[in-house]
Structure formats: structure tokens, C-alpha cells
Amino acid sequence: MKFSKLWVLLLAASFTIMSCGDDDSPEEMVVTTDDDGGMTDDGDNGMSELLAAQEMTTANLTNDGSGKVWRIEQATLNNESGAIDISSNFNVVDDEFIFSGSRTNGSLEWRQGNAIGVDGTSSQETLLDFYKAPVMSSFSFDAESSTNLSGLDGNMTFQVIDENTITGQLSFTEGRRAGETLDFDLTTKTSEDYAAPQTDLQFSNFAVLFNDCVSSCAPGFAGSYADNSLFVSTRAAVNNNNSELVVKYNAETGTEESFLFPQADFVSKQLLVRDDQLVIVGGQYVNRYDLDDLNNPTSELHGKALTRFGTAVQGDILYIIGGGLDNVDPEKIFQYNLETGQLSDFVSLPEPRFGARGTIVNNKLYVFGGTTTFGGSDAMNTLYIIDIATQQITTETMPVSLNYSYVERFQNLIYVAGRIDLRNDEGNNTGRDEFIGVYDTRDGSWTELTTNLTGTQDDFVSIHGMGLFNNRLYIIYDDGLDDDNNPDTPSPNNILVADLN
Incomplete structure (x- = not known):
């Protein structure tokens, strides 16, 4: 079932101060005496009181102008199906509202995170894997009010109840959704409300994927909050022809379905919902599968030749990170518009990157680790942070160097897993190690997680993919060797799962 997304039209909102007029009677005079405090009109006094009250509300709303973050405490979607409580949905919990500025120059940033399926008929159907860019707007007081505000060209209204409570409404005004609303209560977001990393992960077996291309061919791996499913994509050889294999796992039951698309492409895959x-x-194509029918994908060339590249998506824009074959633009990040199919340059990194994966949090693209050459031994410990609006690049240092990184966003946190290739003095591979840590985008801090993973530096067991959804973390973890004592089956690859706090 297809749902409409929560689109917002940004237009400048004007702020108008309503002044009080004189009395209609021209004969009436205002008499000033020595004991009237110098005031000449009750209207002027009322306006002064209104402006003072608006100033006080603005100070509480914006933390004296510097910016105050609010979160959704309760949310109800009112559509043709009725009133639907969506307060605890992941795509509501991830929203933030930041008010800043002054009474006459107020700013509102709505960090909407994942969009809401506003056509849903139940709370489950409003879930949507669709990460959106923040929305910027001005805000202004309604006429003759010190508590009622509007923004987003009047489509979003607020009533400030007290310094820690706001009620709000987003109104839909176009098409068949005209008259429908999203009603919500906001409360101040404190440090305790932000996601915090845990320190330990305990993995257990989830499934086994039999495929010879996982360890060496950069599979795609991701999950869906809305569908509650896990997906793997990689190459499969069928009748001596290379095809694209998609395996879907039900997160609750563990049951799996496999789908083959007979298309020859390079082995590297990146997967997103x-x-x-x-x-x-x-490496050459963008293939799209309907979640309700994985048998009939559509396919289009994206215009590049890639290997061991990374991807991230925000709205309609797919970001393709590095991976240029034959040393063609391996340092570049490209934008691919998923609606129009247009490819364009976005930014050049300071160095080439292969095996470096990324994600987007609040309009910043984070790119972790990787190597400067395809299959190279020079694992990097750099974190590039690219401001999507300005294309400015900031470089930070990771606690480890990773040949291949795998990243997943969870609110303000980024979970980072990685494969570390170990080599001797002659440059030969002697084993592999793994890393799992959490990067907090709020303060740039790292937390390395302990695990019960049993691989050692003397074997070639490592992580080959990671997915995160519905408070569970999944990894592909194996050595790629055909060690199941069954020559009739491809190599087994363990998919493990750990619960998150």
C-alpha cells in the first residue's frame, strides 16, 4: 500500500504588529494629569503589556533566543479513518522542534526525521522509512496574542501553555486531505531524552545465508521499521549467469523468501528502504522493488561504474560515496535524484574512498573509514562530516582504522561496525578483526561496545554488513569459508541479532 508523505511547503511568514486605533469620536480628548504616570492612552498601555508578554513567551520558548529543543510528547493523526494515536511511533519519537531568535525575528527548525504516512488507517500503517531534511521557517505571534504562534506559512500553529508545554497542530489544506490534521503536544527535550549508547551487545543466531559472494562481494544489508523485515542483496550464479539475489527475512518469525533478478551487474550492492x-x-544500476511484490523490479543505469562504494539517502536524493572504478573520481560524492534519475556532482572528499559507508543526521552526511585504493591495505581512521547545505567538510579522527565500515542511524546516534584486515610485514593478509562502536552526533564522542562475538585475530571471521531497526541490531558475521561439510551448498554466512536498550 502506498502512503502520501508529510510534505511541507516553506514560504516566508510575515510578522505584523497590530496597533490600537484612536476612539472614533473626534471630540473626545485624552487628558493627562500629573498622577497618571505619563500614559496618554489606555490602548498604548495595552500594547506595551502585550509586547512585554510576547517577549516573555519568546524567552521561554527559545531559551532567551539561543535556541531551545522540544520533543513530541503526544501525537494524534486525524484523517478520514478517524483519530489515530501515533505517539510512540519511531517516526514521531525522532522529531525535534527548535525555536530560536527574537519576538520580531523568530526561527523554527523542524527536524522531522522519518516522514509520517498520513494516509494510514492504523498506527502501524503510518510508519514510513523515509528520512527527510529539516524544515526551516520563521514563526510569529498571532494578532493580539502572547501565547499563540504560527509558522510554515500558517500551516503549523502553536499555543504556548507554559515554559515546558506547547500544543501544536499541522493542518493539511490541499487535495483530498484538506481539513485533516496532525495534533501534537510538545515538551522540553532534556539531555535524558536523547538516545544514549549502551556499552555491551549480546548477539544470538538469527538466520544463515548460504551464498559464496558475501565475504568477498560487498553485499547490501538493511532493515525496514515499517515492514519489520530484514533484507540482504548480493550476487548469485544461476545456470552460469550472474543474477541479483534478494533475501527477505521476517524479523519476528525468522522466515525467509528469496527472489532472483537475472541482471548482470558488478558485485557491490548497497541496499536501502x-x-x-x-x-x-x-555498480551500474539502481533497481527498485515494491515491498509488496519483490518479483518485478524496475531498473535504470545511474551513470557510473562503481565498486565498494557507500550510499546515504535523504528525501529524494541518494548520495553515492566514492568507489570509482579504474581510479575515475574515487574521491567524489555524487547526488542521484531518485525521482528524476538525474546524476550530479556533490562534493569531492580530501582523498579517494573505497569501502567507506555513510549516513545522514540532520542535514549532515557522515562518512566513516575505508581505504584510498580498491582492495588497499591503507585502512583509514577518518570521519568526514559534510554539511549538505554548505558542502563544507569537517574531518574528525575515529578510534580505529576500518577497511570496510557499516553504519546505521538511530536518532542522534550512529552505530558503526567495521572490518579490519590484518597484514604481516610483507603485506599479506594474516587475519581479520572487527569493531562495533557508537558515535554521538551531539558531542562527537565515541563509545566502543563489548560483545560476545567469538572471532579472533588469527581467523578471517569478521562483519560484512549491519542493519538496525525496531530496537535490534543485525550483523552478517562469518569468514566466507565453505566449512559446513556440505559440498552441495554454498558457503554459510551467519546473521546475528542483538537487542538494543
Whole structure:
């Protein structure tokens, strides 16, 4: 089922101060005496009191102008199906409202995170895997009010109840949704309300994927909050022809379904769930599968030749990170518009990158680790942070160097897993190690997680993919060797799962 997304039209909102007029009677005079405090009109006094009250409300709303973060405490979607409580949905919990500025120059930033399926008929149907860019707007007081505000060209209204409570409403005004609303209560977001990393992960077996291409061919791996499913994409050889294999796992039951698309492409895959589609980005093609029918994908060339590249998506824009074959633009990040199919340059990193994966949090693209050459031994410990609005690049240092990184966003946190190739003095591979840590985008801090993973530095067991959804973290963890004592089956690859706090 396809759902409409929570689109918002940004227009400048004007702020108007309503002044009080004189009395209609021209004969009436205002008499000033020595004991009237110098005031000449009750209207002027009332306006002064209104402006003073607006100033006080603004100070509480914005933390004296510097910016105050609010979160949704309760949310109800009112559509043709009735009133639907969506307060605890992941795509509501991730919203933030930041008010800043002054009474006459107020700013509102709505960090909406994942969009809401506003056509849903139940709370479950309003879930949507569709990460959106923050929305910027001005805000202004309604006429003759010190508590009622509006923004987003009047489509979003607020009533300030006290310094820690706001009620709000987003109104839909176009098409068949005209008259429908999203009603919500906001409360001050404190440090305790932000996601915090845990320190330990205990993994257990979830499934086994039999495939010879996982360890060496950069599979795609991701999950869907809305569909509550886990997906793997990689190459499969069928009748001596290379095809794209998609495996879907039900997160609750562990049952699996496999789908083959007979298309020859390079082996590297990146997988993402966007709206009601599974999007698989290969070395040459972008393939789209309807989540309700994985048998009939559509395919289009994206215009590049890639290997061991990374991807991230925000709204309609897919970011393709590095991976240029034959040393063609391996340092570049490209933008691919998923609606129009247009490819364009975005930014050049300071160095080439292969095996470096990324994600987006609040309009910043984070790119972790990787190597400067395809299959290279020079694992990097750099974190590039690219401001999408300005294209400015900031470089930070990671606690480890990773040949391949795997990243997943969870609110303000980024979970980072990685494969570390170990080599001797002659440059030969002697083993592999793994890393799992959490990067907090609020303060740039790292937390390395302990685990019960049993691989050692003397074997080639490592992580080959990571997915995070519905408070669970999944990894592909194996050595890629055909060690199941069954020559008739491909190599087994363990998929493990750990609960998050």
C-alpha cells in the first residue's frame, strides 16, 4: 500500500504588529494629569503589556533566543479513518522542534526525521522509512496574542501553555486531505531524552545465508521499521549467469523468501528502504522493488561504474560515496535524484574512498573509514562530516582504522561496525578483526561496545554488513569459508541479532 508523505511547503511568514486605533469620536480628548504616570492612552498601555508578554513567551520558548529543543510528547493523526494515536511511533519519537531568535525575528527548525504516512488507517500503517531534511521557517505571534504562534506559512500553529508545554497542530489544506490534521503536544527535550549508547551487545543466531559472494562481494544489508523485515542483496550464479539475489527475512518469525533478478551487474550492492520500495544500488544500476511484490523490479543505469562504494539517502536524493572504478573520481560524492534519475556532482572528499559507508543526521552526511585504493591495505581512521547545505567538510579522527565500515542511524546516534584486515610485514593478509562502536552526533564522542562475538585475530571471521531497526541490531558475521561439510551448498554466512536498550 502506498502512503502520501508529510510534505511541507516553506514560504516566508510575515510578522505584523497590530496597533490600537484612536476612539472614533473626534471630540473626545485624552487628558493627562500629573498622577497618571505619563500614559496618554489606555490602548498604548495595552500594547506595551502585550509586547512585554510576547517577549516573555519568546524567552521561554527559545531559551532567551539561543535556541531551545522540544520533543513530541503526544501525537494524534486525524484523517478520514478517524483519530489515530501515533505517539510512540519511531517516526514521531525522532522529531525535534527548535525555536530560536527574537519576538520580531523568530526561527523554527523542524527536524522531522522519518516522514509520517498520513494516509494510514492504523498506527502501524503510518510508519514510513523515509528520512527527510529539516524544515526551516520563521514563526510569529498571532494578532493580539502572547501565547499563540504560527509558522510554515500558517500551516503549523502553536499555543504556548507554559515554559515546558506547547500544543501544536499541522493542518493539511490541499487535495483530498484538506481539513485533516496532525495534533501534537510538545515538551522540553532534556539531555535524558536523547538516545544514549549502551556499552555491551549480546548477539544470538538469527538466520544463515548460504551464498559464496558475501565475504568477498560487498553485499547490501538493511532493515525496514515499517515492514519489520530484514533484507540482504548480493550476487548469485544461476545456470552460469550472474543474477541479483534478494533475501527477505521476517524479523519476528525468522522466515525467509528469496527472489532472483537475472541482471548482470558488478558485485557491490548497497541496499536501502525508502517509502514503500526496496532500492538496491549496484555498480551500474539502481533497481527498485515494491515491498509488496519483490518479483518485478524496475531498473535504470545511474551513470557510473562503481565498486565498494557507500550510499546515504535523504528525501529524494541518494548520495553515492566514492568507489570509482579504474581510479575515475574515487574521491567524489555524487547526488542521484531518485525521482528524476538525474546524476550530479556533490562534493569531492580530501582523498579517494573505497569501502567507506555513510549516513545522514540532520542535514549532515557522515562518512566513516575505508581505504584510498580498491582492495588497499591503507585502512583509514577518518570521519568526514559534510554539511549538505554548505558542502563544507569537517574531518574528525575515529578510534580505529576500518577497511570496510557499516553504519546505521538511530536518532542522534550512529552505530558503526567495521572490518579490519590484518597484514604481516610483507603485506599479506594474516587475519581479520572487527569493531562495533557508537558515535554521538551531539558531542562527537565515541563509545566502543563489548560483545560476545567469538572471532579472533588469527581467523578471517569478521562483519560484512549491519542493519538496525525496531530496537535490534543485525550483523552478517562469518569468514566466507565453505566449512559446513556440505559440498552441495554454498558457503554459510551467519546473521546475528542483538537487542538494543
